[in-house]
Amino acid sequence: MNDVWPQLEPLLSKVAKPARYIGLEDGARTPHHAADKVAWLLSYPDTYEIGLPNQGLQILYEILNENPHAVAERAYAPWTDLEGLLRDRNIPLFSLDTHRPASAFDLIGFNLSAELTYTNLLNMVDLAGVPVRSAERRPEHPLIVAGGHCTYNPEPIADFLDIVVLGDGEEVITEINEVVRDWKLSGRTDGSRENVLRELSHIVGVYVPSMYEVTYEGADLVAVTPRYSDVPERVEKRTVADLAEFPYPKTQLVPITEVVHDRLNVEVFRGCTRGCRFCQAGMITRPVRERPAEQVRTMVEEGLRRTGYDEVALTSLSTADFSGIEQLVGDIVKSTEDGPPVSVSLPSLRVDAFGVGIATQIQRARRTGLTFAPEAGTWRMRQVINKLIREEDLYSAVEAAYSNGWRRVKLYFLTGLPTETDEDTLGIAELARNCVEIGKAHTKSPSVTASVGGFVPKPFTPFQWFGQNTVEELRRKINLLRDDTRKSHGVQVKWHDPKATLVEGIMSRGDRRVGVVIEEVWRQGGTFQEWNERFDLDLWTSAMAAHGIDPDWYAYRHRTEHEVLPWDHLSAGLHKDFLWQDWRDALAEVGLPDCRWTPCYDCGACTGYSIEHIVASATPPAGGSQGTGQDLGRSVPVTLLGRAPVVVGS
Amino acid sequence: MRIRVRYSKLGKIRFSSHRDMARCWERALRRAELPVSITEGFSPRPKVHFGLALSTSHESLGEYLDIDLQEPEGSSVDLGALPERLTPFLPQGVVVEDVSIIERSEMSLQEAVTVCTWLIEVPGVSPEQLEIDVRTMLDATTLPVIRERKGKKVNDDIRSGIIDLRVIGATPSDAPEQGAVLEAELATQPRSVRPAELLAAFDPLRNEGRVRRTHQWIITDGARREPIPAHATARAPAQAGAR
Numbered sequence: 001m002n003d004v005w006p007q008l009e010p011l012l013s014k015v016a017k018p019a020r021y022i023g024l025e026d027g028a029r030t031p032h033h034a035a036d037k038v039a040w041l042l043s044y045p046d047t048y049e050i051g052l053p054n055q056g057l058q059i060l061y062e063i064l065n066e067n068p069h070a071v072a073e074r075a076y077a078p079w080t081d082l083e084g085l086l087r088d089r090n091i092p093l094f095s096l097d098t099h100r101p102a103s104a105f106d107l108i109g110f111n112l113s114a115e116l117t118y119t120n121l122l123n124m125v126d127l128a129g130v131p132v133r134s135a136e137r138r139p140e141h142p143l144i145v146a147g148g149h150c151t152y153n154p155e156p157i158a159d160f161l162d163i164v165v166l167g168d169g170e171e172v173i174t175e176i177n178e179v180v181r182d183w184k185l186s187g188r189t190d191g192s193r194e195n196v197l198r199e200l201s202h203i204v205g206v207y208v209p210s211m212y213e214v215t216y217e218g219a220d221l222v223a224v225t226p227r228y229s230d231v232p233e234r235v236e237k238r239t240v241a242d243l244a245e246f247p248y249p250k251t252q253l254v255p256i257t258e259v260v261h262d263r264l265n266v267e268v269f270r271g272c273t274r275g276c277r278f279c280q281a282g283m284i285t286r287p288v289r290e291r292p293a294e295q296v297r298t299m300v301e302e303g304l305r306r307t308g309y310d311e312v313a314l315t316s317l318s319t320a321d322f323s324g325i326e327q328l329v330g331d332i333v334k335s336t337e338d339g340p341p342v343s344v345s346l347p348s349l350r351v352d353a354f355g356v357g358i359a360t361q362i363q364r365a366r367r368t369g370l371t372f373a374p375e376a377g378t379w380r381m382r383q384v385i386n387k388l389i390r391e392e393d394l395y396s397a398v399e400a401a402y403s404n405g406w407r408r409v410k411l412y413f414l415t416g417l418p419t420e421t422d423e424d425t426l427g428i429a430e431l432a433r434n435c436v437e438i439g440k441a442h443t444k445s446p447s448v449t450a451s452v453g454g455f456v457p458k459p460f461t462p463f464q465w466f467g468q469n470t471v472e473e474l475r476r477k478i479n480l481l482r483d484d485t486r487k488s489h490g491v492q493v494k495w496h497d498p499k500a501t502l503v504e505g506i507m508s509r510g511d512r513r514v515g516v517v518i519e520e521v522w523r524q525g526g527t528f529q530e531w532n533e534r535f536d537l538d539l540w541t542s543a544m545a546a547h548g549i550d551p552d553w554y555a556y557r558h559r560t561e562h563e564v565l566p567w568d569h570l571s572a573g574l575h576k577d578f579l580w581q582d583w584r585d586a587l588a589e590v591g592l593p594d595c596r597w598t599p600c601y602d603c604g605a606c607t608g609y610s611i612e613h614i615v616a617s618a619t620p621p622a623g624g625s626q627g628t629g630q631d632l633g634r635s636v637p638v639t640l641l642g643r644a645p646v647v648v649g650s
Numbered sequence: 651m652r653i654r655v656r657y658s659k660l661g662k663i664r665f666s667s668h669r670d671m672a673r674c675w676e677r678a679l680r681r682a683e684l685p686v687s688i689t690e691g692f693s694p695r696p697k698v699h700f701g702l703a704l705s706t707s708h709e710s711l712g713e714y715l716d717i718d719l720q721e722p723e724g725s726s727v728d729l730g731a732l733p734e735r736l737t738p739f740l741p742q743g744v745v746v747e748d749v750s751i752i753e754r755s756e757m758s759l760q761e762a763v764t765v766c767t768w769l770i771e772v773p774g775v776s777p778e779q780l781e782i783d784v785r786t787m788l789d790a791t792t793l794p795v796i797r798e799r800k801g802k803k804v805n806d807d808i809r810s811g812i813i814d815l816r817v818i819g820a821t822p823s824d825a826p827e828q829g830a831v832l833e834a835e836l837a838t839q840p841r842s843v844r845p846a847e848l849l850a851a852f853d854p855l856r857n858e859g860r861v862r863r864t865h866q867w868i869i870t871d872g873a874r875r876e877p878i879p880a881h882a883t884a885r886a887p888a889q890a891g892a893r
Contacts (some may be wrong), residue, residue, distance in 0.1 A: 005662075010826040013707040013858075018665035024741050254677065256663070256741055257670045308677030308739065340680055341694045 003099040007091050015081045019257035020048035023074075023096040026254040026307065029065040031073050031097055038181045040064055040072040041095055041105040041142070045112070045120035046530065048076040048096075052253060053261040055315070056148060057111050059248040060169050070177045073097040073105070077120045078127070080527065086127065093127035102128035106184055107143045107176075112150035115507035116500060116530035118157050119522040121146070125160065132519065134162050134210055139188040143180065143196075151207075152237075152284055153459040153567040155224075156510040156518060158209035163200055165207075166570060167237030167284075168270070170246045172205045179203070201231045205238035207570060214512055219553065221511050224569040236571045237284070241611045243270055243291045247299060254307045263311035263345070264303040268296050268328075271605075272317035273595050273613070276375070277386045277586050278414060280458035281317055283579075284572040286605030287613045288596060293328050300332055304342060313345045320350040320358060321596075323616035329362055348373065349397075351389045356400035369408035370401045376417060377427025383589040384419050386582075391431070398435045402442035409435055409448045415477045416455040416469035416501070418586060425477045428452065429484045429491065436490035448491055452478060454498035456505050460572040462582035464565065467558040468505045471537075474498035496532070503529070503540050505555035511566035514554065517543045575604040651724040652756075653717050655736075656748040656878050659710045660862075663743030668703040671744075675700075675715065678739035685723035701759035701877070702766070702838060702866065708845075710863040714759050714877045716752065750878045759877060765813055765867040768834045770845050771859030773827035777817050780830040783852050784815045793851045808851055811836060811843035827859055835867075 012018035033039055042061055044051025051057070057074070064072035073095035078086060086092070093102040102108055108128060110121055122132045130141045137144075146154065147165035154164045165172055183196040201208040211231045215223040226233055240246060252264060269290040272282040291299075300312050312332070314322070322328065329344060336342040344362040349355040351372045359370060374389050376382045382389060398409055413428050432450045439446025454474040457463040469477075478495045485491045506514055520543035521529070528534040544551055559565065561580060568576075578601070585592060595601060596613055606612050659671070666674070676696055679686050687697040697718035704710050719727065733746040740746070756762070772780060787793065793809040813835035821829050836843040849856040867874045 006826065012665050017667075018706065019667060019670055022662040022665050024662055024743070026741070256666045256674060258673070305681070308679075308681040310676075310680065339683075340686070340688060340696070 002101075004091050004094045004101060005099040007089060008094065008099060011082065011085045011089075011091075014085065016079060017049075017257060020076065021078070021082065021096065022256070023099075024256055025052075027249075027251040028097055028253060029061070029072075031065070031071045033071050033100075036181070036185060037069055037071045038107065038177050038184060039105040040070060040177075041075050041102050041108045042072055043075040043108055043110050043124060044077070045110055045117040045124055046077055046114075046528070047079055048255075049257075049259045051076040051111075052255050052259045053265070054111050054113070055249065055265055055267065056169065058253055059246070060109070060173055061253075062248050062250060063170060063173060063246075064177070067174060067177060069181050073100065075102060075108075075124070077124055077528070083123075083127065083527075092129050093124055103130060103142060105142050106180055107145050110144070110146045110148075112146050112148040112154075112157075114530050115150055115156075115504050116535070118507060118518050119526050119529055121157065122160060122519060122522040123527050126522075132160055132522075134159060137162070137193065139190060139193050141193075145176070149281060149284065150508075152280070152570060152572055153508060153510075154207065154209065154570075155512050155566040156507050156514045158512050159515045160519075161209060162197060163206055163208055165238070166205050166235060166572070168240040169238070170240050170248070172203060172238045175203050176200060176206065198228065198231065204236055207235040209512075212569065216513075219550075221564050221566055223564065224566070234569050234571055236609075237573060239287075239573070239605075239609055239611060240270075240289070242614060243267070243289045244295055247291075247295055252303060252307060254309070261313065262309075263313055264300070264307055264309045265313050265315050266296055266299045266303060267291065267316060268314045268319055268322050269316045271613075272321075274318055274321075275386050275582075275592050275594060277384070277462045277582060278375070278417065278455060278457075279317075280461050283461050283574060285317070286573065286603065287611060289614045290323060290616055293324055293331075293616065296328060297331055297335070301335060304336070310341060311343045311345060313347055315347055318348060318350070319346045320348075320355050325358060326361070329358055333362055351397050352393045353396045353400040356397050356404065359401075360404045369410055370406045371410040371412065372397060373412035374431065375412065375414050376420075376424065377413065377429070377431055378424045380589055381417060381420060381424040381427065383591050384586050385414075385417055386586070386591050388591045391434075394431065395434065395438055398438050402439045402446060407443055407447065409439070409446070411435070411448065411450050413450055413452045414455040415452050415481075416474050416498075418463060418466045419589075420469075420477075422477075422480060425480055426484055429481055429488065429493070432485065432491045432493075433488050436488070439490070446490055450481070450485075450491065450493050452481065452493060452495040454496075454501040456501050456508055458508050459565070459567045460574055460579070462579050462586055464509065464579065465559040465561075465563075465583055467556045468501065470556055471498050471502050474501060499537050500529070500535050502551055502555055503535075503537070506544075506549075506551060509566070510554050514549055516547045517549050520546065571608075573603075573605040573608045575602065575608075578603045651719045651721060652752050652754050653719060653724075653729065653732075654750055654752045654759075654878050655715050655717065655732075655746060656876075657713050657715075657740070657744055657746045659704065659713055659744050661709075661743035663741050664709045665707055666741070667706045668700070671704075671713075672698075672700055674741055674744070678736060679717065681739040682736055684717070684727065684736075685720040687718040687720050699758060702763055702842075704863060705844065705861075708861045708863060712863060712865050712876065714763075714866065716759060748878050759866075762868045763866045763877065764839045764869050765835055765837055765874070766863055767865040767867070768836060768845050769818070769862045769864055770832045770834055770849070771821050771825055771827075771829060771861070772832055772849065772856045773821070773825075773829035773859045775829050775856060777819050777830040780832060781817045783856075784817055784832070787812065787852065788815060795847060795851050797847070806841070808843045808847060811841065812848065813837060821859070825859065829859060833864075 042057045044054055061072050064070040075095050125132050131137050143162045145163040146161050147169050151164045179199050197208045200206050201211045211227050212224050213227050271285045271288040374394055375387045428450055432448045435448045436446050457466045481493050485493050521539050524539050526539045688694045699716040701714040729749050732749045736746045792807045795806050795808050796803050797806050816833045818831040818833050845861050846858045849858050
């Protein structure tokens, strides 16, 4: 197979940051392609800096390359400067590992973590020389497959994908590989594409959009049904029962050039049952599965030694909830004391003194800023979203932060939440001002930054029925906050223009009819829409107008209980009636406790798949039932989940 | 104790930046578990001093950096074995060629080096034609160029920065574009002349093909020497075009 390097080489001195196109990372495998091995091109539809650290792709890269029947390489979206040069010279999308043309692979797999990258997916498929629409592909074309959180509603991109994978990929990837290998060995004859897709649809966790018929009545979607009796009516997600069986990535890729999250990352648990109602990640990754502490320690120790990184992050949706987190952090800090300085980071802190205690333990030097995510400005609002942090919890956390030497506090908030009033919005400013006051006892000029994001409802959350705020309404709320804090010394409000929330909303809850809009925007040059400077709302609104797609109907309309949702034929394991009840509870301002330490309320995630939470400790991390030591009676304080607000271009 | 390291950077890795290489070195030193001195203070950093920056996309046979080692651990490090100990921890295409102890009183690389030798591929020109151009350049008393400095366009004369130019011959067969190869000695002080600036001063202006730094020179009392003097531990020069 000819590689494209000789053609690429003279172009690289003409483009920005060429190191993102050369590969050579430590940890990269030497691929050995063969006729009886399925070749995967694992891709991220954004730049190298954003895509390389993606842990999901790195895990699959290792699992596939350990499989004697598979070989995997990687690709990322070339930035616009290189794309122009590639198109001028008819050079296709290439793999980073051996600079092999993308069309030489049997599958091109995409991780989809953000809706705004959809046009990049189309662009990469096109750059690979593959028709963007699944229906137009022939046996010689690679299969286009996608996984990741966005695929819980893949309908907007269903016409562009051959296969969609729901849930954890560690096990299902091998099953897919075997079916595709048979297809490859049989010579990929004319007409065989349809057969292999149908065969793949039998694998649990695999959704083949072309095997389903969509029925509408007027504007309404009424059914998504399988075209054949052997194709499942409902596709269930895959869940790895025991994380300990998958200590991946074993050799995390160490990039030559700077990327986001440029550090060793060790996943300490998957899943979260805090139950924050806005958080899709927490809902779709249940149940909680902890990695044994001993394995975490080994992965940290060996990872640091192998990579030479001086920072390790213990990743999860709420790391402070890991059983025995204090002990674990203490052990890691201790084990690195003798060598060069190593910093340990937690991607999120719990909003209480316990969380700050852990931060104090690991950050002995350089105490600059701490970040908390109360998510909403009033207790009422936090009950609605089930983020049951009392003001006292936040204030005790802030007090602990300042008294331990931190100078800056950053608070994450969402605006545009269900039932939000101006009083709730202004509560954000009030909280921030109170935090500044607390800081004054410890430092001359305490600084509190309130970072505000516009809320976009996601599938498989209790807020999936909620009609989101308009862009104008979100702007009004942000302006309200800005005006209110203009004279508040020490308070800074940071926000991202909510202009992209409309597009995110339509992509996140749309049906197959919005696919034409994505294709149109892509054809008009609308790539890298997740980059603030490249996002172009006009492109989207004119494409929607041209194709009769009503943005109000898709984004701003509240759904009713019995409406067929575009993702109803897919399953994240959650019972729809559980989500509906949780939505009713939200509107009634009723909180729901974390089921790790309270009785099961049958969301479906464990019972449906006959698996259980795997936690090392049956007692909550510290204090009361939710770990904050507060007794709130009916309203149980559920603490932090460090999900950043939905933002564009960050 | 301070050591000076010479390394080459050839092949795909040339598209990494100076900053990228600095990070790669810091990781490599940690992986090799070398007892590198660490700065005091809130954000401790290894005491590593990098030489002149090499432009992204340029290759080199002679890059340097200085490393401070802790005492007394540093003195037990086997310097002869250090090139082979470090190279496996560096990206493919980066090879440590030589190591030697230097005095702490020695001038920093960035101050001490005043001249670099470059091999520059000049596409689209025959060696004969380039020979004529080069003679014109060397005969000129001034070579005005317009440079951008702090966002402003300024007139500069680069003639005094051009120490010597020689045409070596035609580009090798693996070159992406055919042309001639120019060997240039260019000053780095008081203001450095970059290969692209040199080519822009040609009439007509020439584009830069592949570029490789071959030597860095320290000139004291009229005598030139390389930052690490050639001595017993020197290895054979790296093979060109390593991929």
